[in-house]
Amino acid sequence: MFWNRAMETIRGDELADLQIKRLKWSLHQAGKTGLYQRRMKEAGVSPDDIKTLEDVERLPFTTKKDLQAGYPFGLFAVPLKEVVRIHTTSGTTGKPTVVGYTRQDLENWSELIARNMTMIGLGEDDIFQNAVNYGLFTGGLGFHYGAEKIGMTVIPSATGNTRRQIEMIEDFGVTAIHCTPSYALHLAEVAESMGKSLDTLKTGIFGAEPWSESMRGELERRLGLKAYDSYGLSEMYGPGVAFECPERDGLHIWHDSYLVEVIDPATGERLDPGERGELVITPLVKEAMPLIRYRTGDITRLMDEDGCACGRGQKIERITGRCDDMLVIRGINVFPSQIEHVLRSLPEVGDQFMVYIDRVKHLDEMTIEIEMSKVSFSGELQDLARIQKKISTELQNTLGLRTAVRLVEPASLPRFEGKARRVIDRRGNA
Numbered sequence: 012m013f014w015n016r017a018m019e020t021i022r023g024d025e026l027a028d029l030q031i032k033r034l035k036w037s038l039h040q041a042g043k044t045g046l047y048q049r050r051m052k053e054a055g056v057s058p059d060d061i062k063t064l065e066d067v068e069r070l071p072f073t074t075k076k077d078l079q080a081g082y083p084f085g086l087f088a089v090p091l092k093e094v095v096r097i098h099t100t101s102g103t104t105g106k107p108t109v110v111g112y113t114r115q116d117l118e119n120w121s122e123l124i125a126r127n128m129t130m131i132g133l134g135e136d137d138i139f140q141n142a143v144n145y146g147l148f149t150g151g152l153g154f155h156y157g158a159e160k161i162g163m164t165v166i167p168s169a170t171g172n173t174r175r176q177i178e179m180i181e182d183f184g185v186t187a188i189h190c191t192p193s194y195a196l197h198l199a200e201v202a203e204s205m206g207k208s209l210d211t212l213k214t215g216i217f218g219a220e221p222w223s224e225s226m227r228g229e230l231e232r233r234l235g236l237k238a239y240d241s242y243g244l245s246e247m248y249g250p251g252v253a254f255e256c257p258e259r260d261g262l263h264i265w266h267d268s269y270l271v272e273v274i275d276p277a278t279g280e281r282l283d284p285g286e287r288g289e290l291v292i293t294p295l296v297k298e299a300m301p302l303i304r305y306r307t308g309d310i311t312r313l314m315d316e317d318g319c320a321c322g323r324g325q326k327i328e329r330i331t332g333r334c335d336d337m338l339v340i341r342g343i344n345v346f347p348s349q350i351e352h353v354l355r356s357l358p359e360v361g362d363q364f365m366v367y368i369d370r371v372k373h374l375d376e377m378t379i380e381i382e383m384s385k386v387s388f389s390g391e392l393q394d395l396a397r398i399q400k401k402i403s404t405e406l407q408n409t410l411g412l413r414t415a416v417r418l419v420e421p422a423s424l425p426r427f428e429g430k431a432r433r434v435i436d437r438r439g440n441a
């Protein structure tokens with residue numbers, strides 16, 4: 012099903028023409044800010060030099076640091092009186108990143124969310140529980156207005172009070188839920204402990220943090236729904252940048268609104284289609300805060316141009332990590348998503364884990380605290396030693412790194428209502 016068939020299926024020359032037209036408009040809009048006046052001058056390029064999509068490579072990059080330097084409103088391209096909403100997201104250090112929206116931006120954003128929801132078969136017959144933070148986090152209001160736009164019955168449940176959330180799902184007959192994958196797992200645990208099977212739930216929309224295919228399998232089994240990956244970032248409005256269709260093999264980017272490239276994060280060179288690297292996005296319709304070649308820090312690759320059975324255009328692969336959360340441990344690069352993938356494939360492992368990195372006598376040590384699953388937790392020392400060895404071996408095989416594994420009782424590690432913080436790096440800069 013399509014919300015906006017013309018825009019969702021636009022391809023080839025027609026798409027390129029639209030993108031270049033919108034890109035020129037965005038460059039003009041960005042040129043209203045001091046940052047881009049300086050940057051374009053330094054790069055020796057003016058909006059008029061950009062005639063084809065290949066010319067985009069001549070444009071300067073924008074990073075999170077630039078947004079922080081402009082804190083709070085330095086990157087706004089419209090007078091503050093035209094900004095009708097502000098969201099923020101965490102910065103790399105100190106102050107948060109501020110994002111502004113005009114009325115048209117809010118309209119564009121809910122259109123994109125409406126496309127996502129319609130694409131996976133949701134509509135006015137659905138009852139939608141939006142179990143994410145409704146404050147400055149873009150997941151709350153972003154999905155709320157998109158869901159209302161297509162006529163769903165929206166329950167703005169926000170986060171917290173998990174037992175009440177479960178009662179609402181049951182009492183209101185909720186058919187679709189949106190939350191972080193970590194919170195979905197927690198909901199599943201609590202529902203099981205309450206003896207609730209949540210039969211009305213059919214669709215789960217999960218995003219805002221990396222999650223693996225094994226996590227998808229687990230959520231689908233325990234919550235009895237079909238789980239879809241949703242990608243976005245506050246700098247690009249929020250959720251709604253890319254989303255899985257029913258094929259669930261990669262996420263469709265809304266190419267009429269976002270121009271995407273994949274670059275080598277070390278050199279900034281553009282990579283060939285299919286190569287994995289950092290996703291760089293130039294929004295094409297943002298009014299209040301236009302950005303040029305924004306470096307997302309997210310690692311993905313562009314998938315085959317054609318070939319999705321749903322009829323929409325090019326997709327990106329699910330985000331496999333960030334170029335800046337990559338851990339270098341004893342010279343070996345480790346992505347937290349790799350650890351998660353290994354752990355979730357082992358039946359002995361329960362729902363939560365925590366990774367600690369320390370420097371002991373100048374050597375990096377990684378310790379993983381792992382909650383055991385209820386079924387495998389017998390408390391017998393012999394069993395524990397066997398399971399510990401099995402997990403260490405699996406981790407070593409995948410990561411190429413020896414890790415200390417500490418097993419803990421089921422349900423004893425902290426739960427996260429929002430984004431999980433599972434990696435604690437205690438090495439400092441020493």
Ligand code: DLL
Pocket residue numbers: 100101149150217218219220221222240241242243244245246249250251307309330333
């Ligand atoms: O997390 C927006 C969002 C809300 C997306 C709800 C999806 C659902 P930020 O707080 O600015 O915005 O964080 C953006 O989160 O650069 C990624 O590193 C990560 N991220 C978001 N979605 C996914 C995903 C929202 N599906 C940052 N898979 C991004 C992996 C994701 N990582």
